[in-house]
Amino acid sequence: MKKLAFASLFIFLFSNLTSCTTDYYYPVEEPEMSGISDDSADDPADDPMDDPATDQNDPDPSDPASDADPDAGYITYYGDVEPILKQLCVACHNTTVHEDGVDLSTYDKAKYSFNDIIESMQEDEDDIMPPSGPVDYSIIATILDWKDDGFREGQVSAPDTGNTDGTYTYTADIKPLIDQECIVCHGATGAAAGFDISSYDKTVSQIDAIIGRIDLQTGQAGIMPTAGRMEEIKIQKFIDWYTQGMPE
Numbered sequence: 658m659k660k661l662a663f664a665s666l667f668i669f670l671f672s673n674l675t676s677c678t679t680d681y682y683y684p685v686e687e688p689e690m691s692g693i694s695d696d697s698a699d700d701p702a703d704d705p706m707d708d709p710a711t712d713q714n715d716p717d718p719s720d721p722a723s724d725a726d727p728d729a730g731y732i733t734y735y736g737d738v739e740p741i742l743k744q745l746c747v748a749c750h751n752t753t754v755h756e757d758g759v760d761l762s763t764y765d766k767a768k769y770s771f772n773d774i775i776e777s778m779q780e781d782e783d784d785i786m787p788p789s790g791p792v793d794y795s796i797i798a799t800i801l802d803w804k805d806d807g808f809r810e811g812q813v814s815a816p817d818t819g820n821t822d823g824t825y826t827y828t829a830d831i832k833p834l835i836d837q838e839c840i841v842c843h844g845a846t847g848a849a850a851g852f853d854i855s856s857y858d859k860t861v862s863q864i865d866a867i868i869g870r871i872d873l874q875t876g877q878a879g880i881m882p883t884a885g886r887m888e889e890i891k892i893q894k895f896i897d898w899y900t901q902g903m904p905e
């Protein structure tokens with residue numbers, strides 16, 4: 658029964674998708690191009706003294722290792738900046754594809770390109786990075802805070818191997834995945850296409866659309882993340898969590 662419903666969901670999504678391949682569009686958020694200013698001071702994510710548990714970009718608070726993290730409360734490359742660059746830039750700026758000679762795929766390269774990154778994200782409409790259009794200012798502010806915090810490198814998060822018993826929960830498995838792959842574009846503020854998956858409830862209520870979009874092929878219209886199909890293990894995790902009834 659579940660299987661059948663799932664299959665028809667796919668057919669439904671596919672027919673929907675193919676019918677809207679031509680009107681693929683990019684969101685144009687209200688650009689806050691007032692330059693590099695303090696207007697982000699009221700953003701709690703910008704305060705390095707903030708409780709890391711309230712910062713969506715910080716390590717999962719349920720991870721016991723983060724208690725002892727010397728970088729807790731600070732913006733770090735691995736904790737905050739790499740996920741942003743990966744989701745927004747690295748598809749076009751890596752070791753093999755490096756548009757304009759720009760490679761943003763490592764800590765050293767990102768640090769070296771800091772000024773270019775900040776400038777390129779606030780260019781005029783024609784030259785802006787990513788080319789899809791301006792992103793929410795809070796994202797730029799996070800990268801600026803990385804410099805203010807001293808370009809901390811942080812710690813590489815443990816490889817995402819999944820739960821050993823094959824059962825998944827939102828908190829332990831799905832939220833970290835969304836934070837890593839989607840949240841820069843689909844957070845509570847400036848959500849691309851108004852599509853906000855920043856909470857358990859929002860994820861559950863929009864799971865059909867999520868699975869429909871992540872299980873497309875790289876290059877196919879509508880694939881999410883926009884940079885291309887994720888590793889199979891991640892896609893399978895979303896699907897398994899769905900079939901397991903989406904436990905919180």
Ligand code: HEC
Pocket residue numbers: 742745746747748749750756757759773774775776777778780783784786787788
């Ligand atoms: C879809 C591909 C694509 C993505 C995604 C992308 N870029 Fe680019 N980038 C380009 C291309 C093409 C050029 C060269 C032509 C131009 O300047 O428009 C370029 C040029 C640049 C340059 C050098 C010229 C300049 O504008 O200063 C920088 C720096 C840059 N990108 C940074 C970024 C950053 C930072 C991101 C993510 C926030 C990003 N790019 C995302 C394609 C991309």
Ligand code: HEC
Pocket residue numbers: 681682683684744745835838839840841842843849850852866867870871879880881882883884
């Ligand atoms: C670099 C930015 C970016 C990233 C990262 C990204 N998306 Fe998107 N997403 C978009 C844009 C732009 C749109 C609107 C255009 C479209 O519908 O294809 C969109 C649309 C969607 C839609 C359709 C929304 C609707 O109203 O039907 C879904 C579902 C979606 N994304 C899911 C995801 C998931 C799940 C991830 C992570 C695995 C993800 N996206 C990562 C930019 C992104």
